[in-house]
Amino acid sequence: MLKADVHVHSDYSNDGVGSMRSYCERAVDLGLDIICFTDHVDSKKEIVRKNGRIDLKRYFDEIARLKDRYANKGLKVLTGIEVAEPYDDPRQLEELNSMPFDFILGSVHYYWYSMNPNVVLDRSLMRTARGWDVYWEEEIKLSECDGLDALAHLDYPKRFISERKIDYDALRTIFENIIKKGCAIEINTSFIRKGGGEPLPSEEILAYYAQMGGTMVTIGSDAHYVSELYVDVEYSMRYMPKELTAGYFENRKFYPL
Ligand SMILES: [Zn+2]
Ligand SMILES: [Zn+2]
Numbered sequence: 001m002l003k004a005d006v007h008v009h010s011d012y013s014n015d016g017v018g019s020m021r022s023y024c025e026r027a028v029d030l031g032l033d034i035i036c037f038t039d040h041v042d043s044k045k046e047i048v049r050k051n052g053r054i055d056l057k058r059y060f061d062e063i064a065r066l067k068d069r070y071a072n073k074g075l076k077v078l079t080g081i082e083v084a085e086p087y088d089d090p091r092q093l094e095e096l097n098s099m100p101f102d103f104i105l106g107s108v109h110y111y112w113y114s115m116n117p118n119v120v121l122d123r124s125l126m127r128t129a130r131g132w133d134v135y136w137e138e139e140i141k142l143s144e145c146d147g148l149d150a151l152a153h154l155d156y157p158k159r160f161i162s163e164r165k166i167d168y169d170a171l172r173t174i175f176e177n178i179i180k181k182g183c184a185i186e187i188n189t190s191f192i193r194k195g196g197g198e199p200l201p202s203e204e205i206l207a208y209y210a211q212m213g214g215t216m217v218t219i220g221s222d223a224h225y226v227s228e229l230y231v232d233v234e235y236s237m238r239y240m241p242k243e244l245t246a247g248y249f250e251n252r253k254f255y256p257l
Helices: 020-030 045-051 056-071 090-097 111-115 123-127 131-143 168-179 203-211 233-239
Strands: 004-008 034-041 076-084 103-107 184-188 216-220 245-250 253-256
Touching (some): 004 076, 004 216, 020 056, 034 103, 034 245, 076 245, 103 245, 111 131, 123 131, 184 233, 216 233
Parallel strands (some): 034 076, 184 216, 216 245
């Protein structure tokens, strides 16, 4: 089985620390076969204003250089992107789809924004119990988007809200929407290293995805520091029902690890 981390943030992300080069060096040290950079692109105007916009030309150029440099070290370097709330800027999602990405990962990050857009920076809202309902509504909108290869970190509010809520009705809709499009879900290991004891999403959600006929998963650390690369990726596979296949996207096509 190939060793891969396909959810990685370099310093091209507003909250990422570490150059792409330093991530690749670490990947070689860890014996990884594949690294896929998935730096942030936002869609809500206020968030773009706050976080800034990635220079995609530089991004593609740098990854192309690294692809060449690391090919003979046995490391495949892939060009991904993590686009948050793409339904809020469909034209941007279309543009991203016209570019030569290997992997487009869709996310809901700023779910609390729709509870009160005037307090976009008030993070206390993200911790309220109603956050779950708002979140699942946003995830349904995400699942309706065309042009995504995987949905990132389902049950993400677990990071902020101590009370869990798995909305199986919402999940049924989400999985029906994505499975027919060949869109995968992600097992995101970040919650394990933050002390949560399980990945995003939980074992129950992964089992439900398999039960609904889902097969494809990608696995990523969501590293924002070089030291977080590949952390808990192998460990998290124990949460994966045997019906599911872990893989990666290259040139927008799924390959098993
Ligand atoms: Zn994310
Ligand atoms: Zn991420």
